[in-house]
Amino acid sequence: MATSGKSLTINIVLLLCALTALGIAFMRSNSKKPLQTLPYIGTSTIDSSLVDGKYKIDTIYHKVLGFKLIDQFGQAVTLDTFKNKVFVANFFFAQCPGICKRMNSLLEGAAKKFNGNPSVKFVSYTVDPLRDSVPVLLDYAKMHDAVPYQWYFLTGDKSEIYRLARKSYYAAVDDSAGVSFVHTQNMALVDTQGHIRGIYSGTDSTEINKMIVDINLLLQEENQPH
Numbered sequence: 001m002a003t004s005g006k007s008l009t010i011n012i013v014l015l016l017c018a019l020t021a022l023g024i025a026f027m028r029s030n031s032k033k034p035l036q037t038l039p040y041i042g043t044s045t046i047d048s049s050l051v052d053g054k055y056k057i058d059t060i061y062h063k064v065l066g067f068k069l070i071d072q073f074g075q076a077v078t079l080d081t082f083k084n085k086v087f088v089a090n091f092f093f094a095q096c097p098g099i100c101k102r103m104n105s106l107l108e109g110a111a112k113k114f115n116g117n118p119s120v121k122f123v124s125y126t127v128d129p130l131r132d133s134v135p136v137l138l139d140y141a142k143m144h145d146a147v148p149y150q151w152y153f154l155t156g157d158k159s160e161i162y163r164l165a166r167k168s169y170y171a172a173v174d175d176s177a178g179v180s181f182v183h184t185q186n187m188a189l190v191d192t193q194g195h196i197r198g199i200y201s202g203t204d205s206t207e208i209n210k211m212i213v214d215i216n217l218l219l220q221e222e223n224q225p226h
Helices: 002-031 099-112 134-143 158-168 205-222
Strands: 044-051 054-061 068-070 076-078 086-092 120-126 151-154 172-174 181-183 186-190 196-201
Touching: 068 158, 086 099, 086 205, 099 120, 099 205, 120 158, 134 151, 158 172, 158 181, 186 205, 196 205
Parallel strands: 086 120, 120 151
Antiparallel strands: 044 054, 068 076, 086 186, 172 181, 186 196
8 A cells, every 4th residue: 555655646746747848848839829910011022132152032011201300499310310310290280170180189198108208200291390399399399299309200291201202102192283282191101221111091090009019029129039
């Protein structure tokens, strides 16, 4: 009987060890799950080259075009200002009576989630640069509690802004009335390399919440070893 009890004890210990090993293996397998990645938005091209006698094929994704505009402090801002940063871009104008108010109100909430994070920026381009002067943009930024040098309100040459809207962000530009005007409520999430990784309806709180989640995913992606 004593021998039988001893064998039972040994079997229980062996079972516990096996269960512990399985638990550790399960946790390790979970920790190695691939990081969820966001899609690339826009057109892409295929580039092939011959390296060491073998063909190497790379996919080249759409990138935001370079620009030079002026922020709410009267300072020059270029795409290099956001080098190695994740940023959200949208279009608005200060006198907008409709969707801009809700859009920038929701964007204000999103921006507050990343206050003090130097890796995340927000960029609002005015589509009415003739009226949206530097002082107007500064007042507008203060109205939305925009953190200086984290949320930029940009003005400048209208043709350059509209080129960005069309070519960089795929925004609709209405020319039917003889005067071009950008119509979009979308916000674009741009990664550190200038690729668009998400498009969100700026007036939909559910979409903005998803954008916040996606910003964090991009930050995790950028911190992964390459």
